[in-house]
Amino acid sequence: MDFIRTRIMQDMASGRYGGRLHTRFPPEPNGYLHLGHAKSICLNFGVASEFGGLCNLRFDDTNPAKEETEYVDAIREDVRWLGGQWDDRQFHASDYFAHFYACAEKLITLGKAYVDDLSADQIREYRGTLTEPGRESPWRNRSVEENLDLFRRMRAGEFADGERVLRAKIDMAAPNLVMRDPTLYRIRHAAHHRTGTDWCIYPMYDYAHCLSDSLEGITHSLCTLEFVNNRELYDWILDTLDLYHPQQIEFARLNVTHTVLSKRKLIQLVSEGHVSGWDDPRLPTLSGLRRRGVPPEALHQFCRRIGLARADSVVEYALLEFCIREYLNAHAPRVMAVLDPLKVVIENYPEGQMEEFDMPYHPEDPAYGSRTVPFARELYIERDDFRLDPPKKYHRLSPGAEVRLRYAYLVTCREAVTDASGRVTELRCVYDPESRGGQSPDGRKVKGTIHWVSAAHALPADIRLYGQLFAAENPSASQNFLDCLNPASLTLASGLLEPALASLEPGKCVQFERLGYFCKDKDSSAERAVFNRTVTLRDTWAKMEKNAGGQ
């Protein structure tokens, strides 16, 4: 049990909020959601359902310059995909602009806020530094009447952008810089994606967030660690206004190796064309992960396993891969596909003959049913499943060696045909007719089993093989994170699929046996399917070879 759930249980037991639990997921609609947001979604919606509470979806749209409706729609889709249920509780900070304004007038009346004529640069100068206290603005002690008048005129549009701001009157010598008369409102003559030109003054995050939480009756306002300093202001505003007061609790944000989870960097990757879009399967965006074939359940497991604490941490990408494999192993139908084809001719199999094998879609779960797969004299196998000069412990095909063609027959390689350059172009094999289904008729041991497709029946397909977007473990540590971009993050292959795959719907995930999990992409056409590799299978053999090569 993590510290937040522990605390929620205590609060519910003590009746602190009348035994209620109400959280919120408050994204700013200025970009797409990513893995870091998944952690927050799983937390906020998760605790709500675990403890019989509610979780609101709230768009923190207080900055008209950055926010767009496109992002609102994308965020809704992503949250829904992850199972977040907000029912009729989709809110927007912009819904509360009138309330925020009224609270601001009250703060002024209380003598706790003032209109400042200082420029942005001057405000910065007056703020002081980490070690020196700030100085009070010359406009700090205006009368309530003058402040009210000025603020109303700000709202009426009488001033230009940047001309004045509304500030809280707290303490310019506060050791916490957030408390040195923070800005509450700024003037922005800009159209807001929801309120249009109704307003030309917009509230700041610190001001809007606590008031939104309070208005919605939030009990536990969960946010990331960089807001620890802001909690003092959160509390100050609510206390000063004497309003219902939720509890802000901070947790460490998620970091994952080999990727970036900063909105700024993600926007840059998309806008500069380093990736194909927000849903590029190499991106850690939820839409990218979805397109890659990552099931939402895998993300839930991931969020459960990464834990929740207050220490900065970087989770290894391998853990995400583990969670993806874990779910897909149990839920993805098995099929056969060859990504790097090598032709095989079964010399003793009659020309023109064809037979069909019934193969289960899932070896451990009969409920997945089966399909038939055609077998004929000419096949394709994976080029990597043959070696002219096999290393020790190589269980696959090589001259004279026998392997099992998955669910079909045992075959022995008689000859490898090579071209002038020495490249193997074709394998001449013989099969054992007694081994139908892949049985060993006399109990002889055949260690290797390889996948295959019938040359005459195979479906061509484009396969996108994705690797890490960044070669470096921590791209953000580099001077320019773009320098860490992995040039091999995407490689294209022309594969051959077993015919049953013709009817697979886009968005569905399957396991290409012995290769990995693949998701049919929306770019697929009737003539040619496109598959994205979600994740490879664990490959113990590749690891053995690599370790042996290192010696």
Next chain:
RNA sequence: UGGGAUGUAGCCAAGUGGUAAGGCAACGGGUUUUGGCUCCGUCAUACGAAGGUUCGACCCCUUCCAUCCCAGCCA
């Protein structure tokens, strides 16, 4: 340098005075018609460091060290 937060294995993370959970990774082995899955085993004399309190300290106290956050009219 002021304030705040955090240090437990390669990576996460429990433990909150009674003698270091769990997961990932790694390594070894069994099983296997996926070199997949699965199963079994190994993996911190040690909790940032040094002192102190205590019968007993990861836990309490003191000092120190390291890392992260804050000087937007961003969130």
